[in-house]
Amino acid sequence: MKILFISSMAIVARNPAESRKLFVDVLGLPLERHEGDEYYFSESIGGSKHFGVWPLAQAAEACFGTREWPADRPIPQACIEFEVEDLDSVAAAAEELEAEGYALLHGPRTEPWGQTVARLLTMEGAIVGISYAPWMHQV
16 A cells, blocks of 8 residues: 555544634634535645544444444544545555455445545544545646
8 A cells, every 4th residue: 555645634523613613713724614514624724635624424424324423433533534646546455454454434435526535443533544536636
């Protein structure tokens, strides 16, 4: 597996409005609301390709297809995604992770916004994604 860079970092928030108070109101980060939902993000914070405040319900939907996080899994506090060089590398990385004994939350799939990602949950309760986002590779 060849990781190129950290493509995304997000706080997973049980109460997104309260979490945004810190990141927007106090820290002054230029987070913008994603059209039509409660996800706030920025791609213009120095040192970061993408930073967001990801509502727990949306994380659950992305990982399990339901807006409720399963009671038998640790509730994640954060999500970090690592970018690979191409679409096929996401599938290869997922296979490598499974071969090493890691259970994926879901295998490679393409999200509605065009990113292909496979995710797992660490024992610390962080969502880790192996990702290919085509727009991050445009020169």
